[in-house]
Amino acid sequence: MVCSEAGVGVDNVDVNASTRNGIIVMNTPNGNTLSAAELTCAMILCLARQIPQGTASMRAGKWDRKKFMGVELFGKTLGIVGLGRIGKEVATRMQSFGMKTIGYDPIVPAEVAATFGVDFMSLPQLWPLCDFITVHTPLVPATKGLLNTESFAKCKKGVKVINCARGGIIDEEALLQALESGQCGGAGLDVFGEEPPKNTALVNHPNVVSCPHLGASTHEAQRRCGEDIANQIVDVVKGKALVGAVNAQALTSAMDLETKPWIQLGEALGVMGQALAGKVNDQMKVKVTTLGESLRTAKNYLTSAVMVGLLKGASENYVNLINAPLFGKEAGLSVSELFLYFCVDLAFQF
Numbered sequence: 209m210v211c212s213e214a215g216v217g218v219d220n221v222d223v224n225a226s227t228r229n230g231i232i233v234m235n236t237p238n239g240n241t242l243s244a245a246e247l248t249c250a251m252i253l254c255l256a257r258q259i260p261q262g263t264a265s266m267r268a269g270k271w272d273r274k275k276f277m278g279v280e281l282f283g284k285t286l287g288i289v290g291l292g293r294i295g296k297e298v299a300t301r302m303q304s305f306g307m308k309t310i311g312y313d314p315i316v317p318a319e320v321a322a323t324f325g326v327d328f329m330s331l332p333q334l335w336p337l338c339d340f341i342t343v344h345t346p347l348v349p350a351t352k353g354l355l356n357t358e359s360f361a362k363c364k365k366g367v368k369v370i371n372c373a374r375g376g377i378i379d380e381e382a383l384l385q386a387l388e389s390g391q392c393g394g395a396g397l398d399v400f401g402e403e404p405p406k407n408t409a410l411v412n413h414p415n416v417v418s419c420p421h422l423g424a425s426t427h428e429a430q431r432r433c434g435e436d437i438a439n440q441i442v443d444v445v446k447g448k449a450l451v452g453a454v455n456a457q458a459l460t461s462a463m464d465l466e467t468k469p470w471i472q473l474g475e476a477l478g479v480m481g482q483a484l485a486g487k488v489n490d491q492m493k494v495k496v497t498t499l500g501e502s503l504r505t506a507k508n509y510l511t512s513a514v515m516v517g518l519l520k521g522a523s524e525n526y527v528n529l530i531n532a533p534l535f536g537k538e539a540g541l542s543v544s545e546l547f548l549y550f551c552v553d554l555a556f557q558f
Protein backbone atom coordinates (compact mmCIF):
# COMPACT_ATOMS: atom_id res chain seq x y z
CA MET A 209 0.00 0.00 0.00
CA VAL A 210 1.17 3.53 -0.73
CA CYS A 211 0.26 6.78 1.02
CA SER A 212 1.18 9.78 -1.10
CA GLU A 213 1.57 13.45 -0.23
CA ALA A 214 1.32 15.77 -3.23
CA GLY A 215 3.87 18.12 -1.72
CA VAL A 216 7.00 18.24 0.45
CA GLY A 217 5.87 18.06 4.07
CA VAL A 218 4.61 14.70 5.29
CA ASP A 219 3.65 16.15 8.66
CA ASN A 220 -0.02 15.49 7.87
CA VAL A 221 0.79 11.77 7.52
CA ASP A 222 1.42 9.50 10.52
CA VAL A 223 4.69 8.11 9.13
CA ASN A 224 5.33 5.90 12.19
CA ALA A 225 1.90 4.27 11.94
CA SER A 226 2.38 3.81 8.19
CA THR A 227 5.78 2.15 8.74
CA ARG A 228 4.25 -0.15 11.38
CA ASN A 229 1.60 -1.22 8.89
CA GLY A 230 4.11 -1.72 6.09
CA ILE A 231 2.74 1.20 4.09
CA ILE A 232 5.09 3.20 1.85
CA VAL A 233 4.87 6.96 2.45
CA MET A 234 5.85 9.09 -0.53
CA ASN A 235 6.11 12.78 -1.24
CA THR A 236 6.68 14.88 -4.35
CA PRO A 237 9.36 17.29 -3.20
CA ASN A 238 9.91 19.14 -6.47
CA GLY A 239 6.43 19.90 -7.82
CA ASN A 240 5.60 22.99 -5.75
CA THR A 241 9.07 24.49 -5.28
CA LEU A 242 8.59 27.36 -7.73
CA SER A 243 5.13 28.25 -6.43
CA ALA A 244 6.33 28.37 -2.82
CA ALA A 245 9.36 30.43 -3.86
CA GLU A 246 7.19 32.88 -5.81
CA LEU A 247 4.81 33.32 -2.87
CA THR A 248 7.81 34.08 -0.65
CA CYS A 249 9.00 36.75 -3.10
CA ALA A 250 5.48 38.19 -3.19
CA MET A 251 5.50 38.36 0.62
CA ILE A 252 8.83 40.23 0.55
CA LEU A 253 7.40 42.77 -1.92
CA CYS A 254 4.21 43.16 0.13
CA LEU A 255 6.22 43.79 3.29
CA ALA A 256 8.39 46.35 1.52
CA ARG A 257 5.45 48.27 0.01
CA GLN A 258 2.44 47.36 2.22
CA ILE A 259 0.32 46.46 -0.81
CA PRO A 260 -2.37 44.52 1.15
CA GLN A 261 -2.65 47.38 3.68
CA GLY A 262 -2.98 49.89 0.84
CA THR A 263 -5.72 47.80 -0.77
CA ALA A 264 -7.62 47.49 2.52
CA SER A 265 -7.31 51.25 3.07
CA MET A 266 -8.72 52.06 -0.37
CA ARG A 267 -11.57 49.58 0.16
CA ALA A 268 -12.35 51.57 3.30
CA GLY A 269 -12.75 54.64 1.08
CA LYS A 270 -9.42 56.27 1.98
CA TRP A 271 -6.69 57.79 -0.19
CA ASP A 272 -3.79 57.61 2.28
CA ARG A 273 -0.59 58.34 0.39
CA LYS A 274 1.52 59.26 3.43
CA LYS A 275 0.72 56.31 5.70
CA PHE A 276 2.14 53.65 3.42
CA MET A 277 5.67 54.91 2.85
CA GLY A 278 7.71 51.84 1.88
CA VAL A 279 11.31 50.78 1.32
CA GLU A 280 13.17 49.74 -1.83
CA LEU A 281 14.56 46.23 -2.00
CA PHE A 282 17.55 47.38 -4.04
CA GLY A 283 20.68 47.22 -1.89
CA LYS A 284 18.91 45.53 1.04
CA THR A 285 20.11 42.28 2.58
CA LEU A 286 17.98 39.15 2.55
CA GLY A 287 18.91 36.39 5.00
CA ILE A 288 17.83 32.93 3.84
CA VAL A 289 17.77 30.20 6.47
CA GLY A 290 17.58 26.85 4.67
CA LEU A 291 19.24 26.75 1.25
CA GLY A 292 17.42 23.76 -0.23
CA ARG A 293 15.09 23.77 -3.22
CA ILE A 294 12.91 26.77 -2.24
CA GLY A 295 15.63 28.81 -0.48
CA LYS A 296 17.76 28.66 -3.64
CA GLU A 297 14.91 29.78 -5.95
CA VAL A 298 14.05 32.68 -3.62
CA ALA A 299 17.70 33.76 -3.63
CA THR A 300 18.05 33.97 -7.41
CA ARG A 301 14.73 35.78 -7.82
CA MET A 302 15.42 38.40 -5.15
CA GLN A 303 18.93 39.01 -6.54
CA SER A 304 17.21 40.37 -9.64
CA PHE A 305 15.76 43.12 -7.41
CA GLY A 306 19.31 44.04 -6.38
CA MET A 307 19.12 42.36 -2.98
CA LYS A 308 22.25 40.98 -1.39
CA THR A 309 21.55 37.39 -0.39
CA ILE A 310 23.20 35.77 2.59
CA GLY A 311 22.28 32.41 4.07
CA TYR A 312 22.84 29.43 6.31
CA ASP A 313 22.21 25.69 5.98
CA PRO A 314 23.80 22.83 7.96
CA ILE A 315 23.98 20.55 4.88
CA VAL A 316 24.51 22.80 1.86
CA PRO A 317 28.21 23.81 1.76
CA ALA A 318 29.35 27.43 1.34
CA GLU A 319 30.82 26.64 -2.13
CA VAL A 320 27.44 25.36 -3.33
CA ALA A 321 25.60 28.38 -1.87
CA ALA A 322 28.07 30.62 -3.70
CA THR A 323 27.07 29.04 -7.06
CA PHE A 324 23.62 30.60 -6.67
CA GLY A 325 24.87 33.89 -5.29
CA VAL A 326 24.40 33.33 -1.56
CA ASP A 327 27.09 34.43 0.83
CA PHE A 328 27.20 31.61 3.41
CA MET A 329 27.63 32.41 7.10
CA SER A 330 26.65 31.19 10.56
CA LEU A 331 23.36 32.29 12.10
CA PRO A 332 25.00 34.56 14.73
CA GLN A 333 26.80 36.32 11.86
CA LEU A 334 23.65 36.46 9.74
CA TRP A 335 21.07 37.90 12.18
CA PRO A 336 22.50 41.44 12.58
CA LEU A 337 23.07 41.93 8.82
CA CYS A 338 19.55 41.28 7.52
CA ASP A 339 16.85 43.73 6.46
CA PHE A 340 14.63 40.75 5.59
CA ILE A 341 14.84 37.14 6.83
CA THR A 342 13.05 34.23 5.20
CA VAL A 343 13.04 30.66 6.53
CA HIS A 344 12.95 27.57 4.28
CA THR A 345 13.72 24.63 6.55
CA PRO A 346 11.61 21.68 7.62
CA LEU A 347 10.07 21.91 11.09
CA VAL A 348 12.30 19.66 13.19
CA PRO A 349 13.49 20.05 16.79
CA ALA A 350 16.56 22.01 15.58
CA THR A 351 14.42 24.54 13.67
CA LYS A 352 11.49 24.92 16.08
CA GLY A 353 11.63 28.49 17.35
CA LEU A 354 14.76 29.20 15.28
CA LEU A 355 13.69 32.82 15.29
CA ASN A 356 12.87 33.47 18.93
CA THR A 357 13.19 36.33 21.44
CA GLU A 358 16.95 35.81 21.63
CA SER A 359 17.54 35.78 17.86
CA PHE A 360 15.14 38.72 17.27
CA ALA A 361 17.24 40.70 19.78
CA LYS A 362 20.32 40.07 17.60
CA CYS A 363 18.59 41.41 14.48
CA LYS A 364 18.51 44.95 13.09
CA LYS A 365 15.65 46.96 14.55
CA GLY A 366 12.73 46.78 12.13
CA VAL A 367 13.81 43.54 10.43
CA LYS A 368 11.03 42.00 8.31
CA VAL A 369 10.51 38.24 8.45
CA ILE A 370 8.79 35.71 6.21
CA ASN A 371 7.67 32.17 6.96
CA CYS A 372 6.35 30.23 3.97
CA ALA A 373 7.84 26.96 5.27
CA ARG A 374 6.26 25.58 8.43
CA GLY A 375 4.51 27.21 11.38
CA GLY A 376 6.65 27.23 14.50
CA ILE A 377 10.02 27.88 12.83
CA ILE A 378 9.43 31.49 13.85
CA ASP A 379 8.20 31.45 17.44
CA GLU A 380 4.77 33.10 17.24
CA GLU A 381 4.79 34.56 20.75
CA ALA A 382 8.25 36.06 20.22
CA LEU A 383 7.17 37.41 16.82
CA LEU A 384 4.14 39.15 18.30
CA GLN A 385 6.28 40.74 20.99
CA ALA A 386 8.88 41.83 18.42
CA LEU A 387 6.12 43.35 16.23
CA GLU A 388 4.70 45.19 19.24
CA SER A 389 8.09 46.59 20.25
CA GLY A 390 9.06 47.50 16.68
CA GLN A 391 12.08 45.18 16.78
CA CYS A 392 10.30 43.39 13.92
CA GLY A 393 8.98 45.75 11.25
CA GLY A 394 6.63 43.29 9.57
CA ALA A 395 5.95 39.62 8.96
CA GLY A 396 4.74 37.64 5.97
CA LEU A 397 3.13 34.42 7.15
CA ASP A 398 1.76 31.61 5.01
CA VAL A 399 1.96 28.96 7.72
CA PHE A 400 1.05 28.76 11.41
CA GLY A 401 1.68 26.52 14.41
CA GLU A 402 -2.01 25.73 14.36
CA GLU A 403 -3.88 25.83 11.04
CA PRO A 404 -6.21 27.61 10.86
CA PRO A 405 -4.86 29.68 13.77
CA LYS A 406 -7.32 30.03 16.66
CA ASN A 407 -5.26 32.86 18.12
CA THR A 408 -5.64 35.64 15.56
CA ALA A 409 -3.40 38.20 17.28
CA LEU A 410 -0.74 37.82 14.58
CA VAL A 411 -3.00 37.85 11.51
CA ASN A 412 -4.80 40.92 12.89
CA HIS A 413 -1.57 42.83 13.46
CA PRO A 414 -1.35 45.80 11.06
CA ASN A 415 2.20 44.89 10.03
CA VAL A 416 1.42 41.28 9.20
CA VAL A 417 0.60 40.01 5.73
CA SER A 418 -0.85 36.54 5.78
CA CYS A 419 -2.20 33.72 3.62
CA PRO A 420 -4.06 30.51 4.52
CA HIS A 421 -1.15 28.17 3.57
CA LEU A 422 -1.23 29.01 -0.13
CA GLY A 423 2.42 28.27 -1.01
CA ALA A 424 1.54 25.31 -3.22
CA SER A 425 -1.83 26.63 -4.35
CA THR A 426 -1.23 27.22 -8.04
CA HIS A 427 -2.63 25.28 -10.97
CA GLU A 428 0.91 24.52 -12.13
CA ALA A 429 2.15 23.17 -8.79
CA GLN A 430 -0.93 21.04 -8.23
CA ARG A 431 -0.69 19.60 -11.75
CA ARG A 432 3.03 18.86 -11.35
CA CYS A 433 2.60 17.22 -7.94
CA GLY A 434 -0.36 15.19 -9.22
CA GLU A 435 1.62 13.98 -12.23
CA ASP A 436 4.67 13.21 -10.10
CA ILE A 437 2.68 11.17 -7.62
CA ALA A 438 0.84 9.27 -10.37
CA ASN A 439 4.15 8.40 -12.08
CA GLN A 440 5.70 7.37 -8.77
CA ILE A 441 2.81 5.02 -7.99
CA VAL A 442 2.87 3.48 -11.49
CA ASP A 443 6.62 2.88 -11.11
CA VAL A 444 6.13 1.11 -7.78
CA VAL A 445 3.31 -1.06 -9.13
CA LYS A 446 5.47 -2.00 -12.12
CA GLY A 447 8.40 -2.67 -9.78
CA LYS A 448 10.46 -0.17 -11.79
CA ALA A 449 11.54 2.34 -9.17
CA LEU A 450 10.70 3.79 -5.81
CA VAL A 451 11.04 7.55 -5.99
CA GLY A 452 10.07 9.93 -3.20
CA ALA A 453 9.66 7.26 -0.48
CA VAL A 454 10.35 8.70 2.96
CA ASN A 455 10.14 5.51 5.05
CA ALA A 456 11.27 2.62 2.87
CA GLN A 457 15.01 2.65 2.30
CA ALA A 458 15.22 -1.15 2.01
CA LEU A 459 12.37 -1.23 -0.49
CA THR A 460 14.18 1.24 -2.74
CA SER A 461 16.87 -1.41 -3.24
CA ALA A 462 14.27 -4.12 -3.77
CA MET A 463 13.35 -2.43 -7.07
CA ASP A 464 16.86 -2.91 -8.38
CA LEU A 465 17.24 -6.05 -10.53
CA GLU A 466 20.73 -6.68 -9.16
CA THR A 467 19.68 -6.59 -5.52
CA LYS A 468 16.40 -8.52 -5.88
CA PRO A 469 18.07 -11.98 -5.67
CA TRP A 470 20.03 -10.89 -2.60
CA ILE A 471 16.83 -9.80 -0.91
CA GLN A 472 15.22 -13.16 -1.70
CA LEU A 473 18.30 -14.92 -0.30
CA GLY A 474 18.27 -12.77 2.86
CA GLU A 475 14.61 -13.56 3.44
CA ALA A 476 15.23 -17.29 2.89
CA LEU A 477 18.12 -17.22 5.36
CA GLY A 478 15.85 -15.50 7.86
CA VAL A 479 13.19 -18.22 7.43
CA MET A 480 15.89 -20.84 7.96
CA GLY A 481 17.13 -18.98 11.05
CA GLN A 482 13.63 -19.03 12.48
CA ALA A 483 13.27 -22.76 11.77
CA LEU A 484 16.56 -23.46 13.54
CA ALA A 485 16.32 -21.05 16.45
CA GLY A 486 12.58 -21.02 17.08
CA LYS A 487 10.30 -18.09 17.82
CA VAL A 488 12.01 -14.72 17.89
CA ASN A 489 12.77 -13.57 21.44
CA ASP A 490 14.89 -10.98 23.24
CA GLN A 491 17.73 -13.45 23.82
CA MET A 492 18.36 -13.84 20.10
CA LYS A 493 21.32 -12.26 18.37
CA VAL A 494 21.35 -11.76 14.60
CA LYS A 495 24.56 -10.95 12.77
CA VAL A 496 24.40 -10.24 9.06
CA THR A 497 27.84 -10.59 7.46
CA THR A 498 28.53 -9.59 3.87
CA LEU A 499 31.68 -10.26 1.91
CA GLY A 500 33.21 -8.53 -1.09
CA GLU A 501 33.05 -5.06 -2.64
CA SER A 502 29.79 -5.73 -4.54
CA LEU A 503 27.97 -6.09 -1.21
CA ARG A 504 29.54 -3.03 0.39
CA THR A 505 26.20 -1.23 0.76
CA ALA A 506 24.05 -4.36 1.01
CA LYS A 507 23.34 -3.89 4.69
CA ASN A 508 20.85 -1.16 3.68
CA TYR A 509 18.46 -3.86 2.50
CA LEU A 510 19.90 -7.26 3.45
CA THR A 511 19.37 -6.92 7.19
CA SER A 512 15.75 -5.93 6.61
CA ALA A 513 15.30 -8.94 4.30
CA VAL A 514 16.72 -11.32 6.94
CA MET A 515 14.37 -9.77 9.52
CA VAL A 516 11.39 -10.33 7.22
CA GLY A 517 12.30 -14.04 7.00
CA LEU A 518 12.82 -14.31 10.76
CA LEU A 519 9.59 -12.58 11.68
CA LYS A 520 7.25 -13.84 8.94
CA GLY A 521 4.74 -16.30 10.31
CA ALA A 522 6.09 -15.75 13.83
CA SER A 523 4.43 -12.35 14.07
CA GLU A 524 0.72 -11.58 14.12
CA ASN A 525 1.50 -8.53 12.02
CA TYR A 526 1.90 -8.30 8.29
CA VAL A 527 5.69 -8.15 7.89
CA ASN A 528 7.53 -6.58 4.97
CA LEU A 529 10.78 -4.74 4.24
CA ILE A 530 9.29 -1.51 5.58
CA ASN A 531 8.24 -2.62 9.04
CA ALA A 532 10.52 -5.64 9.73
CA PRO A 533 13.33 -3.57 11.40
CA LEU A 534 10.75 -1.93 13.69
CA PHE A 535 9.15 -5.25 14.70
CA GLY A 536 12.60 -6.81 15.20
CA LYS A 537 13.54 -3.98 17.53
CA GLU A 538 10.29 -4.30 19.45
CA ALA A 539 10.81 -8.08 19.82
CA GLY A 540 14.15 -7.26 21.50
CA LEU A 541 16.31 -8.82 18.78
CA SER A 542 19.92 -7.78 18.94
CA VAL A 543 20.99 -7.12 15.34
CA SER A 544 24.46 -6.34 14.07
CA GLU A 545 26.06 -6.07 10.65
CA LEU A 546 29.56 -6.81 9.46
CA PHE A 547 31.12 -6.07 6.09
CA LEU A 548 34.33 -7.83 5.06
CA TYR A 549 36.45 -6.95 2.04
CA PHE A 550 38.25 -10.31 2.05
CA CYS A 551 37.64 -13.61 3.71
CA VAL A 552 41.11 -13.80 5.29
CA ASP A 553 42.51 -13.05 8.72
CA LEU A 554 43.72 -9.66 7.49
CA ALA A 555 40.20 -8.71 6.41
CA PHE A 556 39.29 -5.06 6.86
CA GLN A 557 36.23 -4.92 9.04
CA PHE A 558 33.67 -2.09 9.11
Ligand SMILES: NC(=O)c1ccc[n+]([C@@H]2O[C@H](COP(=O)([O-])OP(=O)(O)OC[C@H]3O[C@@H](n4cnc5c(N)ncnc54)[C@H](O)[C@@H]3O)[C@@H](O)[C@H]2O)c1
Pocket residue numbers: 215216217237240241244289290291292293294295312313314315316344345346347350351372373374398399421422423424425
Ligand atom coordinates in the same frame (compact mmCIF):
# COMPACT_ATOMS: atom_id res chain seq x y z
N1 LIG B 1 3.90 27.07 2.23
C1 LIG B 1 3.78 26.00 1.47
O1 LIG B 1 2.73 25.70 0.93
C2 LIG B 1 4.99 25.15 1.21
C3 LIG B 1 5.19 24.59 -0.06
C4 LIG B 1 6.32 23.79 -0.27
C5 LIG B 1 7.20 23.55 0.78
N2 LIG B 1 6.95 24.10 1.99
C6 LIG B 1 7.89 23.92 3.10
O2 LIG B 1 9.07 24.67 2.80
C7 LIG B 1 10.18 24.10 3.49
C8 LIG B 1 11.37 23.96 2.53
O3 LIG B 1 11.04 23.10 1.47
P1 LIG B 1 12.16 22.67 0.41
O4 LIG B 1 11.46 21.95 -0.68
O5 LIG B 1 13.03 23.82 0.08
O6 LIG B 1 12.96 21.62 1.29
P2 LIG B 1 14.50 21.16 1.08
O7 LIG B 1 14.59 19.87 1.82
O8 LIG B 1 14.88 21.22 -0.35
O9 LIG B 1 15.33 22.28 1.86
C9 LIG B 1 15.30 22.41 3.25
C10 LIG B 1 16.68 22.86 3.67
O10 LIG B 1 16.63 23.17 5.07
C11 LIG B 1 17.91 22.83 5.57
N3 LIG B 1 17.90 22.77 7.02
C12 LIG B 1 17.59 21.71 7.81
N4 LIG B 1 17.79 22.04 9.10
C13 LIG B 1 18.24 23.31 9.13
C14 LIG B 1 18.64 24.21 10.16
N5 LIG B 1 18.63 23.83 11.44
N6 LIG B 1 19.05 25.45 9.82
C15 LIG B 1 19.07 25.84 8.52
N7 LIG B 1 18.72 25.02 7.51
C16 LIG B 1 18.31 23.79 7.79
C17 LIG B 1 18.22 21.51 4.91
O11 LIG B 1 19.60 21.20 4.98
C18 LIG B 1 17.74 21.76 3.50
O12 LIG B 1 18.78 22.22 2.65
C19 LIG B 1 9.68 22.79 4.08
O13 LIG B 1 9.33 23.01 5.43
C20 LIG B 1 8.41 22.50 3.28
O14 LIG B 1 7.50 21.69 3.96
C21 LIG B 1 5.88 24.90 2.23
Ligand SMILES: O=C(O)[C@H](O)COP(=O)(O)O
Pocket residue numbers: 214215216217218240421423424
Ligand atom coordinates in the same frame (compact mmCIF):
# COMPACT_ATOMS: atom_id res chain seq x y z
O1 LIG C 1 4.75 20.86 2.23
C1 LIG C 1 4.22 21.27 1.21
O2 LIG C 1 4.48 20.80 0.08
C2 LIG C 1 3.28 22.41 1.31
O3 LIG C 1 3.09 22.81 2.61
C3 LIG C 1 2.01 22.17 0.61
O4 LIG C 1 1.26 21.29 1.33
P1 LIG C 1 -0.26 21.10 0.91
O5 LIG C 1 -0.23 20.42 -0.41
O6 LIG C 1 -0.79 20.25 2.02
O7 LIG C 1 -0.83 22.45 0.84
